[in-house]
Amino acid sequence: MKNQTKSAALLCRPALMLSAVYIAVLAGCANYAGIHSDKQMAQPASFATTQSLPTEQGHWPAAGWAAQFGDAQLGALIDEALQGSPSLEMARARVAAAAAASEGANANTLPQVSAGYSMNRQRFSETALVPPPYAGAWQTENKAVVNASYDLDLWGKNREALKSTVSALSASEAEAEQVKLTLSTAIARAYNELARLYALRDIAADQLAQRQQVLRLTQGRVTMGLDTDVEKRGAEADVATAEAAIASLDGSVQRVRFQLGALLGKGPDRGLAIARPALGVGDVVALPDNLPADLVSRRPDLVAARWRVDATTHDIAVAKAEFYPDINLSAMIGLDAFGFGRFLTAASRTAGVGPAIHLPIFDGGALRAQLKGRYADFDYAVAHYNETLVSALSDVATQLSEIRAIDNELAASVRAQDAARRALQLALAQYKGGLTTQLTVLHAQANALAADQQVANLRMARRDRQIALAAALGGGYQETPQNTLQAQAAQHTQAR
Secondary structure (H helix, E strand, O other), rough: HHHHHHHHHHHHHHHHHHHHHHHEEEEEEHHHHHOOOOOOOOOOHOOOOOOOOOOEEEOOOOOOOHHHOOOOOHHHHHHHHHHHHHHHHHHHHHHHHHHHHHHHHHHOOEEEEEEEEEEEEEEEEOOOOOOOOOOOOOEEEEEEEEEEEEEEEOHHHHHHHHHHHHHHHHHHHHHHHHHHHHHHHHHHHHHHHHHHHHHHHHHHHHHHHHHHHHHHHHHHHHHOOOOOOOOOOOHOOOOOOOHHHHHHHHHHHHHHHHHHHHHHOEEEEEEEEOOOOOOOOOOOOOOEOOHHHOOOOOOOOHHHHHHHHHHHHHHHHHHOOOOEEEEEEEEEEEEEEEOEEEEEEEEOHEEEEEEEOOOOOOOOEEEEEHHHOOOOOOOHHHHHHHHHHHHHHHHHHHHHHHHHHHHHHHHHHHHHHHHHHHHHHHHHHHHHOOOOOOHHHHHHHHHHHHHHHHHHHHHHHHHHHHHHHHHHHHOOOOOOOHHHHHHHHOOOOOOO
């Protein structure tokens, strides 16, 4: 009877042990209860954009959007910058690092095999585990082993880690495209600024010629006794002021040239070799249809932000899998012998196989803290995406609104310019004929100069806004169909 009871107890021990392990597993798996996030990515349709972003049946900018201004040099400068810019090289390096991380994560999902050989010269203790004749003697142990291991990944930790790195890689690629767009936009806007300065210099040169003409007329009037040295000195001062304005503009031209040289990733002398811009008006400004919805796949910064959110959702899954038991299968086979003479014999064969189980039971809250950190990353990524989306919609609306406002202002300014020029011609003719004073001429010159400068500045400002609008619409970037499908799947992923 006692033997039967003892046998029954021995049979119950494995079941009791399995039950204990099962209870421990349940306790470990339940540790992340209460940790979650309710943050969600904003949808473009949730924003009111009907009035600010009207349907105009326009087109999305093409990759070569700068060609619309009809200046081949601008496109060549952008291409040159994209080939050798240090900022773009840094972006490419980040993409390469993300790709390497993805390859490393993929390796963790595959079986691992390694081989090694060791030789150890050792004196074995006479009072330990090694028996005679090896005890108390020096022996050379040769050992060659092939090891293999495989993580069963029952809870998908390695697979989720791989998905996270793939999403991070997609984000890095989109961020590199954003760097390209930012660089292209900076070059186009600096080039447009160079064109503006040249236009203002032309106006200043005309102003100088006019003031030199007034000086000559004044000198003649002084000779005839119609004016005094006061008017003559004033005319001379006006000429000097015009010359100073030209010198100032020449300095600004040099500054922008040096800036362009830096944007090209070259020295300042490269900027000096740039010819004078010959920019045209550009294409008709009209927004494309379905703008809010399609913008999320057209702007690289939005695409990158969305992939960052997707990466954090997989990071959360990795952190949750840490609460579950981890089972790793391992096996080894090889040769192990004292002395080299018996090393390559069948008797020296050694082999082993077995699982290794890791079960977190009590860790002082480290896993919960790690999971909270991943959720915090998720909340931040969602907030960053939402902020980027709001800024993107506002950016497009702002650029369009400013272009429309400049168009209205430019029409009125052109009319004012025509009137100011006619008034100046009449004032010069009357001054030459002795029918008016120099003060009238100076007033007319000031009005004409201000009108010319206003028109030149508005035309360049409108082109600058066109460049900014092309960038706000993504600058010709479009997410690849494969990534678009992945992105759609990512939007349905919810962090639990």
